[in-house]
Amino acid sequence: MAKFKLIADPTFKCKVLIARPGQEDGSVEFTFKHYPVNELAKFEDELKNNGIIDFIMKIVAGWSLNDEFNQDNMQILLNNYPSASQAITTTYYKELFGQREKN
Numbered sequence: 001m002a003k004f005k006l007i008a009d010p011t012f013k014c015k016v017l018i019a020r021p022g023q024e025d026g027s028v029e030f031t032f033k034h035y036p037v038n039e040l041a042k043f044e045d046e047l048k049n050n051g052i053i054d055f056i057m058k059i060v061a062g063w064s065l066n067d068e069f070n071q072d073n074m075q076i077l078l079n080n081y082p083s084a085s086q087a088i089t090t091t092y093y094k095e096l097f098g099q100r101e102k103n
Contacts, residue, residue, distance in 0.1 A: 008034045011061050016091045019083040026081075029064035032092050040096075052085045053078065059092055 012032055017025040035043070040059075047055040053075060062069045078085050093099075 010034055012095065014091050014095050016084075016087050018081050018087050020081065030060055030088065030091070031062040032095070033059055033061050034096070035059070052089075056085065056088055060088065 010033065012034060013029055014032060015027045015029050017027055020026050043055055043058050053071065056074060056078075057071055060069070060074075065073075067073050
């Protein structure tokens with residue numbers, strides 16, 4: 001078991017299941033940025049003004065796709081798979097708050 005630390009690691013990885021029309025859900029591993037809750041609350045306020053893509057780009061550091069991780073490619077992902085934004089943010093919060101689903 002890993003030793004517990006007062007300050008969390010700056011990033012963590014999680015698989016995000018993204019719905020694909022007519023197919024089984026696709027799994028993409030995302031590298032998320034860890035933020036203390038007080039900093040995250042500021043981003044949530046910005047979400048109301050700037051939109052979901054800006055919020056996702058603040059909490060995600062990378063992904064397992066062969067395509068480069070950048071805002072343009074994130075927009076392509078969200079345009080092609082509309083449920084991806086909810087899947088990404090829900091997975092982030094579940095992991096951050098320790099609400100992982102048990103197998």
